[in-house]
Amino acid sequence: MAKKKIEYVCSECGDTFLRWMGQCPSCKTWNSMKEMDVSTEENVLRKSPPGQLKSISSIAMEESRQRMSLSPLVEFDRLLGGGAVPGSVVLLGGEPGVGKSTLLLELARSGKKIVYVTGEESDRQIAERARRLGVDNPHLFIMQENSLDTILSVLETDVADMIIIDSIQTVFPSGPSGSGSVSTIKEASRQLIDLAKRREIPMIITGHVTKDGQIAGPKLLEHSVDVVLYFESQNWGQYRFIKSVKNRYGSTGEIAIYEMTAAGLKEIPSHVSLIPMEETGGIGSILFPQVEGSRVTLMEIQVLVTPAGYSNGRRIGENIDVSRIHLIAAIIEKNFGYHLSEKDIFVRVRGGSRLEDSAADLALFVAMLSSVLDIPLPGAWAAAGEISLTGKIRYPSHDENRRHSLRQFGVNHFIWGKDPSGKAEKVMNKTGRIFYYEHVKNILENHQFSFTG
Numbered sequence: 001m002a003k004k005k006i007e008y009v010c011s012e013c014g015d016t017f018l019r020w021m022g023q024c025p026s027c028k029t030w031n032s033m034k035e036m037d038v039s040t041e042e043n044v045l046r047k048s049p050p051g052q053l054k055s056i057s058s059i060a061m062e063e064s065r066q067r068m069s070l071s072p073l074v075e076f077d078r079l080l081g082g083g084a085v086p087g088s089v090v091l092l093g094g095e096p097g098v099g100k101s102t103l104l105l106e107l108a109r110s111g112k113k114i115v116y117v118t119g120e121e122s123d124r125q126i127a128e129r130a131r132r133l134g135v136d137n138p139h140l141f142i143m144q145e146n147s148l149d150t151i152l153s154v155l156e157t158d159v160a161d162m163i164i165i166d167s168i169q170t171v172f173p174s175g176p177s178g179s180g181s182v183s184t185i186k187e188a189s190r191q192l193i194d195l196a197k198r199r200e201i202p203m204i205i206t207g208h209v210t211k212d213g214q215i216a217g218p219k220l221l222e223h224s225v226d227v228v229l230y231f232e233s234q235n236w237g238q239y240r241f242i243k244s245v246k247n248r249y250g251s252t253g254e255i256a257i258y259e260m261t262a263a264g265l266k267e268i269p270s271h272v273s274l275i276p277m278e279e280t281g282g283i284g285s286i287l288f289p290q291v292e293g294s295r296v297t298l299m300e301i302q303v304l305v306t307p308a309g310y311s312n313g314r315r316i317g318e319n320i321d322v323s324r325i326h327l328i329a330a331i332i333e334k335n336f337g338y339h340l341s342e343k344d345i346f347v348r349v350r351g352g353s354r355l356e357d358s359a360a361d362l363a364l365f366v367a368m369l370s371s372v373l374d375i376p377l378p379g380a381w382a383a384a385g386e387i388s389l390t391g392k393i394r395y396p397s398h399d400e401n402r403r404h405s406l407r408q409f410g411v412n413h414f415i416w417g418k419d420p421s422g423k424a425e426k427v428m429n430k431t432g433r434i435f436y437y438e439h440v441k442n443i444l445e446n447h448q449f450s451f452t453g
Contacts, residue, residue: 008033009182013219036183068161068202070110075257075267076103078294079242080227081250084162084202088249089193091168091222093207093215094231099240099260100206101126103231104164105135106265107204112161113139115154119146119170133264148173148188155195165192167206168221189221222246234319234352239274240265241352244293254293257352271408273298275350281379284371287411288363289382289402292353296398296405299351301363305371308344319349320364321356328364328387335391335440338372359396359417361387365440366415378413382406385417391440393417407432415443 008017011034013027020033067083070076077083080090094100101121108114108130114137118126123142130140141160145151148171155163165171171188189205196203205225207215215222222228228246233239238261244254257268268274275298280287284303289296308314315325325347329340345368349355355364362385370377384396395417396402403414412432419436437443 007036009036009186010034011182015219034182036186068112070107070112072109073106073267075269076107076242079229079244079247079250079254079256081247085226085249086200086202087197088202088227089196089225090202090204090227090229091207091215091225092204092229092231093209095209095233098231098233099258099265100231101129101166102133102260102265103242103258104166104204104206105130105133107162107164108135108137108140111137111139113159114141114162114164115158115160116140116142116164116166117151117155117171118142118144118166120167135264146170146172148191152191152195156199160201163196163201163203165203165205167208168192169208186220189224193224239268239352243353251293255295255297255353257297270295270405273409274352275300277379277410281377281381283374283376284367286363286367286370286377286415287380287382287406288355288357288360289384289406290351290353290355290357290360291398291402296402297351297353298406298409298411299349299353299355299360299363301355301360301367302348302350303364303367303371304344304346305340305368306344306346308342311342313341313343313345315345317347317349319351319354320347321354324355324361324364328361328368331365331387331389331391331440332369332372336369336444340372343372358386359384359402361385362393362396362415362417362437366443369443380411381413381415382411383415385415385437387440393437393439395420 008020009015010024010027010029011032013024013029015024015026017033020035023030024032067080067085069083084090092100092103104116105126116126121144123144126142143151143154151171168185168189171192172184173187173191192203192205207221209215215228226248227244230243230245232241232243234241238259240258240260242256242258244250244252246252247254257274258265259268280300284305286301288299288301290299315322315329317325325345329345332338333340347364363383365387366377366383384402386394386396388394406412406414414432414434416434416436418438
Protein backbone atom coordinates (compact mmCIF):
# COMPACT_ATOMS: atom_id res chain seq x y z
CA MET A 1 0.00 0.00 0.00
CA ALA A 2 1.37 3.38 -0.99
CA LYS A 3 2.39 5.67 1.81
CA LYS A 4 -0.06 8.48 2.44
CA LYS A 5 1.39 11.85 1.49
CA ILE A 6 0.10 15.00 3.18
CA GLU A 7 0.52 18.61 2.12
CA TYR A 8 -0.81 21.80 3.70
CA VAL A 9 -2.54 24.30 1.43
CA CYS A 10 -3.29 27.94 2.24
CA SER A 11 -7.00 28.55 1.66
CA GLU A 12 -6.33 32.21 0.80
CA CYS A 13 -3.47 32.14 -1.73
CA GLY A 14 -3.31 28.43 -2.65
CA ASP A 15 0.40 27.92 -1.89
CA THR A 16 1.37 24.46 -0.60
CA PHE A 17 3.78 23.55 2.21
CA LEU A 18 5.15 20.34 3.68
CA ARG A 19 4.32 21.24 7.28
CA TRP A 20 1.61 23.15 9.07
CA MET A 21 2.29 26.77 10.06
CA GLY A 22 0.13 29.24 11.97
CA GLN A 23 0.80 32.00 9.43
CA CYS A 24 1.14 31.53 5.68
CA PRO A 25 4.61 32.80 4.60
CA SER A 26 3.23 33.87 1.20
CA CYS A 27 0.13 35.94 2.01
CA LYS A 28 0.70 36.41 5.80
CA THR A 29 -2.80 35.09 6.63
CA TRP A 30 -3.27 33.43 10.02
CA ASN A 31 -4.86 29.97 10.50
CA SER A 32 -5.40 29.40 6.79
CA MET A 33 -3.49 26.09 6.44
CA LYS A 34 -5.65 23.12 5.40
CA GLU A 35 -4.49 19.51 5.28
CA MET A 36 -4.73 17.78 1.88
CA ASP A 37 -4.00 14.22 0.83
CA VAL A 38 -2.05 14.27 -2.45
CA SER A 39 -1.52 10.51 -2.75
CA THR A 40 -4.58 10.06 -4.98
CA GLU A 41 -3.49 12.93 -7.17
CA GLU A 42 -0.07 11.37 -7.75
CA ASN A 43 -1.65 8.01 -8.67
CA VAL A 44 -3.80 9.75 -11.29
CA LEU A 45 -0.72 11.35 -12.79
CA ARG A 46 1.15 8.01 -12.92
CA LYS A 47 -1.76 6.34 -14.76
CA SER A 48 -2.11 9.12 -17.33
CA PRO A 49 -1.60 8.02 -20.97
CA PRO A 50 1.64 9.01 -22.66
CA GLY A 51 1.66 12.33 -24.45
CA GLN A 52 1.73 12.78 -28.22
CA LEU A 53 3.86 15.09 -30.30
CA LYS A 54 2.11 17.31 -32.87
CA SER A 55 3.56 19.66 -35.45
CA ILE A 56 2.67 23.32 -35.14
CA SER A 57 1.03 23.30 -38.61
CA SER A 58 -1.39 20.50 -37.69
CA ILE A 59 -2.29 22.24 -34.41
CA ALA A 60 -2.99 25.47 -36.26
CA MET A 61 -5.37 23.60 -38.59
CA GLU A 62 -7.18 22.06 -35.63
CA GLU A 63 -7.52 25.40 -33.84
CA SER A 64 -9.20 27.16 -36.78
CA ARG A 65 -12.61 26.62 -35.18
CA GLN A 66 -15.37 29.15 -34.98
CA ARG A 67 -16.17 30.84 -31.70
CA MET A 68 -19.69 30.37 -30.41
CA SER A 69 -21.59 33.65 -30.32
CA LEU A 70 -23.85 34.23 -27.32
CA SER A 71 -26.02 36.78 -29.13
CA PRO A 72 -27.87 38.87 -28.02
CA LEU A 73 -25.17 39.24 -25.30
CA VAL A 74 -22.93 41.33 -27.54
CA GLU A 75 -20.94 42.87 -24.68
CA PHE A 76 -20.37 39.47 -23.07
CA ASP A 77 -19.07 38.14 -26.40
CA ARG A 78 -16.64 41.07 -26.49
CA LEU A 79 -15.41 40.23 -22.97
CA LEU A 80 -14.58 36.69 -24.12
CA GLY A 81 -12.71 38.05 -27.14
CA GLY A 82 -15.42 37.55 -29.75
CA GLY A 83 -17.42 34.61 -28.41
CA ALA A 84 -16.88 31.37 -26.51
CA VAL A 85 -13.99 29.21 -27.70
CA PRO A 86 -14.72 25.44 -27.87
CA GLY A 87 -13.18 23.77 -24.81
CA SER A 88 -12.61 27.05 -22.95
CA VAL A 89 -13.41 27.34 -19.23
CA VAL A 90 -14.66 30.66 -17.83
CA LEU A 91 -14.61 31.39 -14.09
CA LEU A 92 -17.25 33.94 -13.04
CA GLY A 93 -16.95 35.39 -9.53
CA GLY A 94 -19.23 37.78 -7.71
CA GLU A 95 -20.81 38.64 -4.38
CA PRO A 96 -24.11 37.06 -3.32
CA GLY A 97 -27.09 38.74 -4.96
CA VAL A 98 -25.10 40.60 -7.61
CA GLY A 99 -26.89 38.73 -10.41
CA LYS A 100 -24.68 35.79 -11.42
CA SER A 101 -27.59 33.37 -11.81
CA THR A 102 -29.53 35.97 -13.82
CA LEU A 103 -26.57 36.41 -16.17
CA LEU A 104 -26.25 32.65 -16.62
CA LEU A 105 -29.90 32.39 -17.63
CA GLU A 106 -29.39 35.27 -20.08
CA LEU A 107 -27.01 32.95 -21.96
CA ALA A 108 -29.98 30.72 -22.76
CA ARG A 109 -31.48 33.49 -24.90
CA SER A 110 -28.90 32.55 -27.54
CA GLY A 111 -30.95 29.42 -28.31
CA LYS A 112 -27.97 27.09 -27.77
CA LYS A 113 -28.27 23.75 -26.00
CA ILE A 114 -27.14 24.52 -22.45
CA VAL A 115 -26.79 22.14 -19.50
CA TYR A 116 -27.20 24.10 -16.26
CA VAL A 117 -25.82 22.21 -13.23
CA THR A 118 -26.89 23.82 -9.95
CA GLY A 119 -25.80 22.82 -6.49
CA GLU A 120 -27.25 25.80 -4.63
CA GLU A 121 -30.85 26.00 -5.90
CA SER A 122 -33.49 23.49 -6.88
CA ASP A 123 -34.41 22.93 -10.50
CA ARG A 124 -37.83 24.44 -9.78
CA GLN A 125 -36.24 27.69 -8.55
CA ILE A 126 -34.17 27.97 -11.72
CA ALA A 127 -37.21 27.26 -13.90
CA GLU A 128 -39.32 29.88 -12.10
CA ARG A 129 -36.61 32.51 -12.51
CA ALA A 130 -36.29 31.67 -16.21
CA ARG A 131 -40.05 32.14 -16.68
CA ARG A 132 -39.98 35.43 -14.78
CA LEU A 133 -37.18 36.71 -17.02
CA GLY A 134 -38.94 35.52 -20.15
CA VAL A 135 -36.21 33.01 -21.05
CA ASP A 136 -37.99 30.45 -23.23
CA ASN A 137 -35.37 28.07 -24.59
CA PRO A 138 -36.46 24.43 -25.08
CA HIS A 139 -32.78 23.47 -25.27
CA LEU A 140 -32.05 24.61 -21.69
CA PHE A 141 -31.66 21.59 -19.39
CA ILE A 142 -31.30 21.87 -15.61
CA MET A 143 -29.69 19.33 -13.28
CA GLN A 144 -29.69 19.75 -9.49
CA GLU A 145 -26.68 17.79 -8.29
CA ASN A 146 -23.66 18.11 -5.97
CA SER A 147 -21.83 14.84 -6.60
CA LEU A 148 -19.00 15.28 -9.07
CA ASP A 149 -19.14 11.63 -10.15
CA THR A 150 -22.84 11.92 -11.05
CA ILE A 151 -22.28 15.21 -12.88
CA LEU A 152 -19.44 13.78 -14.94
CA SER A 153 -21.37 10.62 -15.81
CA VAL A 154 -24.23 12.71 -17.25
CA LEU A 155 -22.02 15.22 -19.07
CA GLU A 156 -19.90 12.47 -20.64
CA THR A 157 -22.94 10.98 -22.39
CA ASP A 158 -24.84 14.18 -23.20
CA VAL A 159 -24.01 16.49 -26.11
CA ALA A 160 -24.32 20.20 -25.26
CA ASP A 161 -23.20 23.52 -26.75
CA MET A 162 -22.32 24.90 -23.30
CA ILE A 163 -22.08 23.67 -19.71
CA ILE A 164 -22.76 25.83 -16.64
CA ILE A 165 -21.60 24.84 -13.14
CA ASP A 166 -23.20 26.91 -10.35
CA SER A 167 -21.11 26.86 -8.23
CA ILE A 168 -17.74 25.12 -7.89
CA GLN A 169 -17.86 25.40 -4.08
CA THR A 170 -20.93 23.13 -3.95
CA VAL A 171 -19.46 20.31 -6.06
CA PHE A 172 -17.55 17.56 -4.26
CA PRO A 173 -15.89 14.33 -5.45
CA SER A 174 -16.16 11.04 -3.59
CA GLY A 175 -14.02 11.08 -0.46
CA PRO A 176 -13.98 12.14 3.17
CA SER A 177 -13.69 15.89 2.52
CA GLY A 178 -16.86 17.96 2.35
CA SER A 179 -17.80 20.50 -0.30
CA GLY A 180 -16.06 23.86 -0.25
CA SER A 181 -12.69 22.67 1.09
CA VAL A 182 -9.46 23.45 -0.73
CA SER A 183 -8.84 19.83 -1.73
CA THR A 184 -12.36 19.24 -3.09
CA ILE A 185 -12.39 22.50 -5.09
CA LYS A 186 -9.00 21.63 -6.55
CA GLU A 187 -10.02 18.10 -7.54
CA ALA A 188 -13.48 19.06 -8.82
CA SER A 189 -12.12 21.89 -10.96
CA ARG A 190 -9.38 19.62 -12.37
CA GLN A 191 -11.86 16.98 -13.55
CA LEU A 192 -14.37 19.50 -14.91
CA ILE A 193 -11.68 21.37 -16.87
CA ASP A 194 -10.42 18.04 -18.25
CA LEU A 195 -13.96 17.22 -19.42
CA ALA A 196 -14.35 20.59 -21.17
CA LYS A 197 -11.00 20.24 -22.97
CA ARG A 198 -11.57 16.62 -24.09
CA ARG A 199 -15.08 17.21 -25.40
CA GLU A 200 -14.36 20.75 -26.66
CA ILE A 201 -17.41 22.20 -24.91
CA PRO A 202 -17.22 25.73 -23.48
CA MET A 203 -17.89 25.73 -19.74
CA ILE A 204 -18.77 28.53 -17.32
CA ILE A 205 -18.06 27.97 -13.62
CA THR A 206 -19.27 30.37 -10.93
CA GLY A 207 -17.37 30.92 -7.70
CA HIS A 208 -18.08 32.50 -4.34
CA VAL A 209 -15.97 35.46 -3.27
CA THR A 210 -14.36 36.16 0.09
CA LYS A 211 -14.86 39.31 2.16
CA ASP A 212 -11.81 40.75 0.38
CA GLY A 213 -13.52 40.36 -2.99
CA GLN A 214 -11.35 37.43 -4.16
CA ILE A 215 -12.73 34.14 -5.51
CA ALA A 216 -12.81 31.65 -2.63
CA GLY A 217 -10.66 28.55 -2.83
CA PRO A 218 -7.07 27.92 -3.94
CA LYS A 219 -5.48 30.43 -6.30
CA LEU A 220 -4.74 27.43 -8.51
CA LEU A 221 -8.38 27.63 -9.65
CA GLU A 222 -7.79 30.98 -11.38
CA HIS A 223 -4.54 29.71 -12.92
CA SER A 224 -6.25 26.60 -14.35
CA VAL A 225 -9.15 28.25 -16.18
CA ASP A 226 -8.89 30.20 -19.44
CA VAL A 227 -10.94 33.28 -18.54
CA VAL A 228 -11.57 34.95 -15.16
CA LEU A 229 -14.43 37.44 -14.89
CA TYR A 230 -15.55 39.45 -11.86
CA PHE A 231 -19.20 40.48 -11.59
CA GLU A 232 -19.48 43.62 -9.44
CA SER A 233 -21.92 46.23 -8.21
CA GLN A 234 -20.32 49.46 -6.98
CA ASN A 235 -23.05 51.38 -5.20
CA TRP A 236 -24.65 52.41 -8.47
CA GLY A 237 -28.04 50.87 -7.77
CA GLN A 238 -29.22 48.95 -10.83
CA TYR A 239 -25.89 48.94 -12.71
CA ARG A 240 -23.63 45.90 -12.84
CA PHE A 241 -20.03 45.66 -14.11
CA ILE A 242 -18.26 42.58 -15.47
CA LYS A 243 -14.48 42.91 -15.65
CA SER A 244 -12.04 40.59 -17.38
CA VAL A 245 -8.88 40.02 -15.32
CA LYS A 246 -7.58 37.04 -17.32
CA ASN A 247 -8.25 35.90 -20.87
CA ARG A 248 -6.19 33.44 -22.88
CA TYR A 249 -8.26 34.12 -26.00
CA GLY A 250 -8.56 37.90 -25.85
CA SER A 251 -7.40 41.05 -24.12
CA THR A 252 -7.64 41.61 -20.38
CA GLY A 253 -8.94 44.75 -18.72
CA GLU A 254 -12.16 44.68 -20.73
CA ILE A 255 -15.37 45.80 -19.04
CA ALA A 256 -19.06 45.28 -19.82
CA ILE A 257 -21.83 47.29 -18.17
CA TYR A 258 -25.37 46.05 -17.54
CA GLU A 259 -28.52 47.44 -16.03
CA MET A 260 -30.51 45.14 -13.74
CA THR A 261 -34.20 45.33 -14.64
CA ALA A 262 -37.30 43.29 -13.81
CA ALA A 263 -36.95 41.62 -17.21
CA GLY A 264 -33.29 40.67 -16.67
CA LEU A 265 -29.96 42.26 -17.53
CA LYS A 266 -29.93 45.00 -20.14
CA GLU A 267 -26.62 45.75 -21.87
CA ILE A 268 -25.33 49.32 -21.82
CA PRO A 269 -23.49 50.06 -25.10
CA SER A 270 -20.15 51.86 -25.05
CA HIS A 271 -21.53 55.17 -26.39
CA VAL A 272 -24.00 55.56 -23.49
CA SER A 273 -22.83 57.46 -20.40
CA LEU A 274 -23.89 56.47 -16.88
CA ILE A 275 -23.29 60.04 -15.73
CA PRO A 276 -26.05 62.63 -16.37
CA MET A 277 -24.20 65.27 -18.39
CA GLU A 278 -26.39 68.06 -17.01
CA GLU A 279 -25.06 67.33 -13.51
CA THR A 280 -21.39 67.73 -14.43
CA GLY A 281 -19.29 70.86 -14.10
CA GLY A 282 -18.99 73.36 -11.28
CA ILE A 283 -16.29 73.94 -8.68
CA GLY A 284 -13.98 70.93 -8.48
CA SER A 285 -15.77 68.79 -11.10
CA ILE A 286 -14.39 67.61 -14.45
CA LEU A 287 -14.77 64.62 -16.78
CA PHE A 288 -12.13 62.01 -17.63
CA PRO A 289 -12.19 59.27 -20.34
CA GLN A 290 -10.75 56.12 -18.77
CA VAL A 291 -9.57 53.39 -21.15
CA GLU A 292 -10.59 49.89 -20.03
CA GLY A 293 -9.58 47.37 -22.68
CA SER A 294 -11.23 48.45 -25.93
CA ARG A 295 -13.92 50.50 -24.16
CA VAL A 296 -13.68 54.11 -22.96
CA THR A 297 -15.65 54.75 -19.78
CA LEU A 298 -16.66 58.32 -18.94
CA MET A 299 -15.73 59.24 -15.34
CA GLU A 300 -16.53 62.33 -13.32
CA ILE A 301 -13.93 63.49 -10.80
CA GLN A 302 -15.25 65.62 -7.95
CA VAL A 303 -12.84 67.33 -5.51
CA LEU A 304 -13.60 69.33 -2.38
CA VAL A 305 -10.76 71.22 -0.64
CA THR A 306 -11.65 72.82 2.71
CA PRO A 307 -9.71 74.23 5.70
CA ALA A 308 -8.84 71.49 8.16
CA GLY A 309 -8.79 73.58 11.32
CA TYR A 310 -5.68 71.76 12.49
CA SER A 311 -2.15 71.13 11.24
CA ASN A 312 -2.58 67.93 9.25
CA GLY A 313 -5.40 67.72 6.71
CA ARG A 314 -7.23 64.52 5.83
CA ARG A 315 -7.19 62.78 2.44
CA ILE A 316 -10.34 60.77 1.74
CA GLY A 317 -11.10 59.16 -1.62
CA GLU A 318 -13.93 57.14 -3.12
CA ASN A 319 -12.98 54.78 -6.00
CA ILE A 320 -9.44 56.19 -6.03
CA ASP A 321 -6.15 55.34 -4.35
CA VAL A 322 -5.52 57.83 -1.53
CA SER A 323 -1.80 57.94 -2.34
CA ARG A 324 -2.71 59.48 -5.67
CA ILE A 325 -4.50 62.33 -3.89
CA HIS A 326 -1.37 62.94 -1.78
CA LEU A 327 0.76 63.03 -4.95
CA ILE A 328 -1.34 65.59 -6.87
CA ALA A 329 -1.71 67.74 -3.72
CA ALA A 330 2.09 67.72 -3.31
CA ILE A 331 2.58 68.79 -6.95
CA ILE A 332 0.18 71.72 -6.49
CA GLU A 333 1.85 72.78 -3.24
CA LYS A 334 5.32 72.55 -4.79
CA ASN A 335 4.54 74.52 -7.97
CA PHE A 336 2.04 77.10 -6.71
CA GLY A 337 2.77 77.44 -2.98
CA TYR A 338 -0.75 76.63 -1.75
CA HIS A 339 -0.53 75.04 1.71
CA LEU A 340 -2.70 71.99 1.04
CA SER A 341 -1.13 70.12 3.95
CA GLU A 342 -3.33 72.26 6.17
CA LYS A 343 -6.51 71.45 4.24
CA ASP A 344 -8.87 68.49 4.00
CA ILE A 345 -9.18 67.01 0.50
CA PHE A 346 -12.14 64.82 -0.43
CA VAL A 347 -12.26 63.10 -3.84
CA ARG A 348 -15.18 61.20 -5.32
CA VAL A 349 -15.01 59.33 -8.65
CA ARG A 350 -18.28 58.53 -10.42
CA GLY A 351 -18.63 56.23 -13.38
CA GLY A 352 -18.64 52.71 -11.98
CA SER A 353 -14.92 51.87 -11.92
CA ARG A 354 -11.92 52.77 -9.81
CA LEU A 355 -9.72 55.55 -11.17
CA GLU A 356 -6.65 53.56 -12.25
CA ASP A 357 -5.64 55.14 -15.56
CA SER A 358 -2.36 57.09 -15.25
CA ALA A 359 -3.72 59.73 -17.65
CA ALA A 360 -6.22 60.79 -14.97
CA ASP A 361 -3.50 62.86 -13.25
CA LEU A 362 -4.33 66.02 -15.19
CA ALA A 363 -8.09 65.70 -14.59
CA LEU A 364 -7.51 65.26 -10.85
CA PHE A 365 -5.08 68.18 -10.87
CA VAL A 366 -7.49 70.55 -12.65
CA ALA A 367 -10.41 69.57 -10.40
CA MET A 368 -8.30 70.05 -7.26
CA LEU A 369 -6.97 73.42 -8.46
CA SER A 370 -10.52 74.51 -9.27
CA SER A 371 -11.61 73.75 -5.70
CA VAL A 372 -8.55 75.48 -4.23
CA LEU A 373 -9.16 78.66 -6.26
CA ASP A 374 -12.96 78.40 -5.92
CA ILE A 375 -13.33 78.77 -9.70
CA PRO A 376 -16.05 76.71 -11.46
CA LEU A 377 -15.31 74.41 -14.39
CA PRO A 378 -17.63 74.04 -17.41
CA GLY A 379 -19.77 70.95 -17.67
CA ALA A 380 -18.77 69.68 -21.12
CA TRP A 381 -15.02 69.63 -20.51
CA ALA A 382 -12.67 66.67 -20.07
CA ALA A 383 -8.99 66.46 -19.16
CA ALA A 384 -6.34 63.77 -19.71
CA GLY A 385 -2.59 63.59 -19.25
CA GLU A 386 -0.03 62.00 -16.97
CA ILE A 387 1.85 64.38 -14.64
CA SER A 388 5.44 63.59 -13.70
CA LEU A 389 6.96 64.49 -10.34
CA THR A 390 8.64 67.45 -12.01
CA GLY A 391 5.25 68.87 -13.02
CA LYS A 392 5.60 68.03 -16.71
CA ILE A 393 2.38 66.89 -18.40
CA ARG A 394 2.68 63.96 -20.79
CA TYR A 395 0.49 63.23 -23.77
CA PRO A 396 -2.22 60.62 -22.93
CA SER A 397 -2.13 57.23 -24.64
CA HIS A 398 -5.04 56.14 -26.88
CA ASP A 399 -5.62 59.82 -27.69
CA GLU A 400 -7.83 59.33 -30.74
CA ASN A 401 -9.90 56.64 -29.04
CA ARG A 402 -10.48 58.86 -26.00
CA ARG A 403 -11.51 61.92 -27.99
CA HIS A 404 -13.74 59.93 -30.35
CA SER A 405 -15.59 58.40 -27.39
CA LEU A 406 -15.88 61.77 -25.65
CA ARG A 407 -17.56 63.26 -28.72
CA GLN A 408 -20.04 60.37 -28.67
CA PHE A 409 -20.85 61.41 -25.09
CA GLY A 410 -21.34 65.01 -26.25
CA VAL A 411 -18.03 66.33 -24.86
CA ASN A 412 -16.14 68.54 -27.35
CA HIS A 413 -13.74 70.57 -25.18
CA PHE A 414 -10.47 69.09 -23.91
CA ILE A 415 -7.58 69.99 -21.59
CA TRP A 416 -4.79 67.72 -22.79
CA GLY A 417 -1.14 66.93 -22.19
CA LYS A 418 1.38 68.44 -24.62
CA ASP A 419 1.10 66.93 -28.09
CA PRO A 420 4.50 65.49 -29.13
CA SER A 421 3.77 66.36 -32.78
CA GLY A 422 4.26 70.05 -31.96
CA LYS A 423 0.71 71.35 -32.32
CA ALA A 424 -0.17 74.74 -30.87
CA GLU A 425 -1.05 74.99 -27.23
CA LYS A 426 -4.56 76.05 -28.13
CA VAL A 427 -6.31 74.48 -31.10
CA MET A 428 -9.63 75.61 -32.52
CA ASN A 429 -11.66 73.25 -34.72
CA LYS A 430 -15.20 72.67 -35.85
CA THR A 431 -16.10 70.29 -33.05
CA GLY A 432 -14.73 72.14 -30.04
CA ARG A 433 -11.55 73.39 -28.39
CA ILE A 434 -8.39 71.61 -27.29
CA PHE A 435 -5.85 73.12 -24.90
CA TYR A 436 -2.42 71.47 -24.85
CA TYR A 437 -0.19 72.01 -21.81
CA GLU A 438 3.41 70.96 -21.30
CA HIS A 439 3.77 71.86 -17.60
CA VAL A 440 1.33 72.40 -14.75
CA LYS A 441 2.52 76.01 -14.37
CA ASN A 442 1.33 76.75 -17.91
CA ILE A 443 -2.27 76.10 -16.85
CA LEU A 444 -2.36 79.26 -14.73
CA GLU A 445 0.06 81.24 -16.91
CA ASN A 446 -1.96 80.55 -20.07
CA HIS A 447 -5.22 81.20 -18.30
CA GLN A 448 -7.40 82.32 -21.21
CA PHE A 449 -9.99 79.61 -20.81
CA SER A 450 -10.27 80.78 -17.17
CA PHE A 451 -11.84 77.50 -16.04
CA THR A 452 -15.10 78.82 -17.47
CA GLY A 453 -14.93 77.82 -21.13
